[in-house]
Amino acid sequence: MARAPGGARRRGGGSGRRDAAAGGGEAVRKGHWTAEEDAVLLEHVRVHGPRDWSSIRSKGFLPRTGKSCRLRWVNKLRPDLKTGCKFSAEEERVVLELQAQFGNKWARISTYLAGRTDNDVKNFWSTRQKRFARLLGTPLRGRSSRSRSARAQAPVASSLESRPATVVPCLDQVPLEGSSSGVHPCRAAIPFMDAQKVPLEGSSSGVHPCSAATPFMDAQSAALAPYDWAGSGFVSFDGALPLASDSHACSSSNAAALPPLLPLDQPPCPLLDFPGLPAAGWNMAPGFANAGAMDHLAFQELLPVTQPAPKMLPFFGTECPHGGVKSELPDAAPDNFFDDLPPDMFDSLDQPPPPLSPPATSSGF
DNA sequence: AAAGTGACCAACCGCGAAGCC
DNA sequence: AGGCTTCGCGGTTGGTCACTT
Structure with a gap:
């Protein structure tokens, strides 16, 4: 189901609450992510790889917990995700x-x-x-x-x-x-x-x-x-x-x-090559083109993706405009x-x- | 048209494992 | 060896949309 982009909705109402409790005084932001936050997180991943989540906050890049950052990356920002497509x-x-x-x-x-x-x-x-x-x-x-x-x-x-x-x-x-x-x-x-x-x-x-x-x-x-x-x-x-x-x-x-x-x-290792990847929109580190469950490996070894990973599950149907596939x-x-x-x-x-x-x-x- | 309900989704929390010091 | 930190996972919660009544 196509949804308003992250940030459009706010958990608990308002514009995203901030919990001043967690951590040593600095407010930790919770709730839905904004496009700006996503951009910061993506940049961090581009530079450092999908790791060191805690440093994102400790270094002041984002007022988010490492946990939250990791979750955001895994669930929404990873480039190989099918978004908006129902399960076939x-x-x-x-x-x-x-x-x-x-x-x-x-x-x-x-x-x-x-x-x-x-x-x-x-x-x-x-x-x-x-x-x-x-x-x-x-x-x-x-x-x-x-x-x-x-x-x-x-x-x-x-x-x-x-x-x-x-x-x-x-x-x-x-x-x-x-x-x-x-x-x-x-x-x-x-x-x-x-x-x-x-x-x-x-x-x-x-x-x-x-x-x-x-x-x-x-x-x-x-x-x-x-x-x-x-x-x-x-x-x-x-x-x-x-x-x-x-x-x-x-x-x-x-x-x-x-x-x-x-x-x-x-x-299905590194999974699909999704034409809808925002590859042109942001510079993925080598090996990220097919990053999936293999995030860490892919980054650690910086394996250049010289050819698209085989489509392990080609039966899923046609590709969705935004990168996933539709059941056919x-x-x-x-x-x-x-x-x-x-x-x-x-x-x-x-x-x-x-x-x-x-x-x-x-x-x- | 409004209310009720189901479906879907995003994100949080708690816990445990692993790694580090 | 033990404590601390970080990370990852599974469960849960709550919001929105779509459909039905």
């Missing part, structure tokens, strides 16, 4: 699957989504949870489940994350469009898979999810997952999306003993592709994930 169906799918895999590790999840921040993902998920809660008539614990008016009347409860033993909404009770009755929730819940063919955990087939999932995707589903890693075990149904640095490992005879296999340990999956994958699914559909898979081989260190973790 594919992004939505990725979020769902990674959330099932990682839980509410938004920062981690966001590394797999070009141009999306943890805040984006978090907000997206939260909104989605609320939507489903409403659809299912199963109020979420916590603020998210309440309408604004209700919010004002009730104390804030626990977070979404702190839900107790998960109650997986019974899909039988959910009027799923096109869902076939009698299908195991795991099957029904994943419409882009051929529900009848997805091997269930504990099935006697002995088919490793890695090798099993892909071939069972129907043609249309496959078309919806054009990213290259979709074909190598992107989806698994044994509780967690597997991670694997070597997709060939899936074919190993002792596949069951293998670490998780999701071939995502190469996070008209009929096959409507934007509300998952809208008919219960919010906790992956909760049944949300068991403590097996020890993951951490994503490649290049991911910045």
